[in-house]
Amino acid sequence: MHFPTFTVVVAREANRWTATVTDGLEPGTVVNREFEHFAEVDAGMRAVLHGVTGVDPAQFYVRWRYRFGGDDVTGLVQEYQEAHRIAEEVAGWREGVRARLVATLNARISQRAIADLLGLSHQRVNQLAHRPVPEASEVVKPGRWVPY
Structure with a gap:
């Protein structure tokens, strides 16, 4: 199938x-749109292209x-954008591992000791x-990144 x-x-x-x-559009077709915020551009332009072409956004690049x-x-x-995506994945992984570590150590050593281990305040620990702890299967280590 050709998209x-x-x-x-x-x-x-x-x-x-x-x-x-x-x-990508028919010759002579001009499509310009303005957006207040950068985060609106992707979805906004996909909707515009769908409206102009009738092609479902999942069916075009x-x-x-x-x-x-x-x-x-x-x-x-x-x-x-790629660095940001990777950083978000790593931050999510770190948060999940940290939550599991705090939950595991909380009954074994003091919160001050956990804070010292993690480089956090004891108040943060x-x-x-007191937050829900993710299951091990929910804490996914991001894949290996290869620069392009």
């Missing part, structure tokens, strides 16, 4: 995020390009000790 691909260029103009479809001040900074934006 269409649309190229969308994102820029910052007059304190708004602008998104323009530059490739978007090739994002980012241009600011005349410069194409797509590579840097995508690298940041007390807060963690």
